[in-house]
Amino acid sequence: MQVLKGLGKKFGGAEQGSRADKSSGPLSTNTIRTVHFERGTLQAFDSSRNLPIPAADGTLLRRRRHAPAMRSPWVCPSCTHGQTSRRRFASSDSKGDKPYYVTTPIFYVNASPHVGHMYSMLLADVLKRWQVLKGRTAILCTGTDEHGSKVQQAAAKQGVPAKEFCDTTAEKFRDLAKAIGMANDHFIRTTDQDHKEAVQHFWHLLKEKGYIYESKHEGWYCVSDECFYGNNEIERRVEPQTGRTIMAAVESGNEVEWIEEKNYHFRMTALKDRLLAFYEANPDWIVPRARQKEVVAWVSNNLEDLSISRPVQRLDWGVRVPDDPTQTIYVWVDALINYLTKAGFPGWRPGREHEGGWPADVQVIGKDIVRFHGVYWPALLMALDLPLPKQLLSHAHWTLGKKKMSKSLGNVVNPFFAIDRWGLDTMRYFMMRDGGIEKDADYENSLVIARYQKDLQSTVGNLMNRVAKSKKWKLRDSVVWVAQKSSAPTSHKVEGSEELKALVDGMAPAMSQHMDELNPNAAIRSVLHVLSEANKYISAAEPWKLANSTDPEVQAAKHEVIYYASEAVRSAGILLQPVMPTKMGMLLDMMGVEAGKRRFEDAVFGKDLTYGTPAVDLGRPGEFNSLFPPQPAEN
Structure with missing residues (x-):
């Protein structure tokens, strides 16, 4: 068993501070075969587990296009011919006819929207409208992230089905998009059937390429943060409301619990060199540049394989792992793929991925989810040789009384009330003029008036x-x-x-x-x-x-x-x-x-x-x- 380093939740939290047992038993000699790879060498392949055996240097070689393909018994529910189509993916967009594609983060439906969500929407909306002003066709996608433990537990607490719970809150975010005059072309929900099929297809391709393996996973898990923490990132605290002694994450203060389970992992470490080379070649990929420097440091020192599924007994509300109904796909893998879904994945015509806008020109995100978008997302795309988004715009937060807005603290600004009081374009101007990219901005009515x-x-x-x-x-x-x-x-x-x-x-x-x-x-x-x-x-x-x-x-x-x-x-x-x-x-x-x-x-x-x-x-x-x-x- 290999003990993984604590990864910390900086850049938004993640699968971290956990232990993964990468060995699933010895390989029997009759399960070894070889396939041709681009460097002209041969590499052993364990057909019993559908996994390539790394070379001596730990790398996985890329298979030639003419090599026999690895196949999976998984079948897309919408496929009328009973087989998955095999696609070749472009490494860059086509010149001249790719629409400008901008996305917002998809918003978690565990709470109603506040002005922080409005700010993300407005940034993306202004970027799209700017491109249209300059005569370019542009596509804007926003939506809601509706799976995961938090939603499952919140729905259960209210005594309503999870889908009904999601429907109610998703409509509030849709209403906010309308209220701010957002010119979005798509509003995606991760509960949409086409998205769930895209996620399963993406998983199928990852597995086919040997990037998924099953192993034991254990660590301190935080439902609120949807991530694992290392031993050095938790502490014992007394809960003020109840007087209970709990184990909590140092950074967020949210309660954690010890989890031991068997699930699937993504071989992210196999892509470490490619990630670092990409960052070096594209120093302004993440805006502002300071956040990219933090990402580079984290990948250099802390990158580990990523746990990408949960046992269905613990997480029922989500997308099932293809061919394994006992596992649910990790909510962040599910969520990130939304950007591809509305760009037409997996129905792209060969070599025409750009017609739906991919790769995204700009992906607007909050600074608290940089790691998901700056590390996991490019790694997942690299694994399938898909083009990476051209830039990530990571904005700072809006605060109230110099504190981050939080429903639990009750210090949130209702965007609908603000629009009613000050007027739509006044709020649009104020948030674009005074909102922070690098540093947080404090919301005050007196500042709006001034x-x-x-x-x-x-x-x-x-x-x-x-x-x-x-x-x-x-x-x-x-x-x-x-x-x-x-x-x-x-x-x-x-x-x-x-x-x-x-x-x-x-x-x-x-x-x-x-x-x-x-x-x-x-x-x-x-x-x-x-x-x-x-x-x-x-x-x-x-x-x-x-x-x-x-x-x-x-x-x-x-x-x-x-x-x-x-x-x-x-x-x-x-x-x-x-x-x-x-x-x-x-x-x-x-x-x-x-x-x-x-x-x-x-x-x-x-x-x-x-x-x-x-x-x-x-x-x-x-x-x-x-x-x-x-x-x-x-x-």
């Missing part, structure tokens, strides 16, 4: 009002003046015009760079900086003092000021559509920007000379900004 007043009312709304709702001029007149003016210079120079034009010209490239770097916060700040400068520009130029002059050159200066400032707000309105789709749509309507001229390429100084006539009633000239009216708390 951001609304400073950024949305005083900067965006104020500039739009100044150029489009003045009593002293009409925006369309200034746009027409620019369209018809001669190239002859005037003696009346407007200070700051060329500087503002340069800022407007640089706004779209700057935002695009930040979005490519998966930093919406910086992208938004770059746009607000230009609008702030445009407000300073119009204040300094004082066009209201020029409005009544009959001097052509003075009128020219007035038109220049109005037009230059309007170009800043028009371009910003286009670029901020992914963040505030409703409000920016209203802004562009107020400015008379045609629906077909609101694309990324239109956010260039001077690109559109057709706007200026409002498509909606602006109200009385000089009326208080109706785009961002006072919040109820301000009245």
